[in-house]
Amino acid sequence: MNSYAVFLRGVNVGGITIRMAELKSALKSCGFSAVTTLLASGNVALLSDLGPAKVKSRFEECLRESFGYDAWVVVLTAARVAEIVDACTYPADDKSTHTYITLSSDPAMLDELFEAGSKPDGANPDGASLHRLGPEALAWLAPAGGTLESPFSKLSSKPRYKSSTTTRNLRTMIKVRDAAGALGES
Structure with missing residues (x-):
């Protein structure tokens, strides 16, 4: 059995x-085991004999149904x-900023986000503080209390990346x- 997040x-x-x-009940009925949900924002740890692509496919199908x-x-x-957590050089707890990790199932979309978010422009004069953590993850900082207004948050929330x-x-x-x-x- 493989352990997945x-x-x-x-x-x-x-x-x-x-x-x-x-959610836990539905996932168990779809063949996943040791299903653990974390927080109420859609984080799951589970065990499966399937590979990552098959877990993704079955999981999404289970949610849709x-x-x-x-x-x-x-x-x-x-x-x-x-x-990914170990590669993040930003602090987990800081009074002035919050550290976020954007994850992607499509490395090309993350490449696009990274490039666009790194470019200085009128809304983001210095470019965002982005750090690539691998093909599926990048870390970024937002000011405490200003996450939703941060340029990268606005960019990454566009329907194109949904x-x-x-x-x-x-x-x-x-x-x-x-x-x-x-x-x-276990």
Whole structure:
């Protein structure tokens, strides 16, 4: 069995409400085991014999059938989540900034976001503080209390990126790393 972390896009925002107990039950009925939900924002650790691409496909199909919405997820192995967290040089806790990690199931979309977010322009005169953590992840900083107004947040929330990206703060990524890692140890 492989330990995975699955990050759902757009859950419990924008009219898509899923109770974590219902999500856990649906995923178990779709053949996943040791399903653990973390927080109410769509973070799941689970075990599966399937490879990452098959987990993604089955997981999205399960969400569509069980909850009736156009679901997208990013799937990473527990080991890869740990590598991403370890590669992030930004602080997990800082009073002046918040660290976010944008994950993507499509490296080309993340390349595009990274390039666009790194360019200085009128709204972002110095370019965003972006750090690529691998083909599926990049870290960025936002001022405390100003995440939604930050240029990169506005850029990454465009509909173009909806089906392939999702963002978590670093503190959440650490919790997911710990939960998915614990499943791999059992």
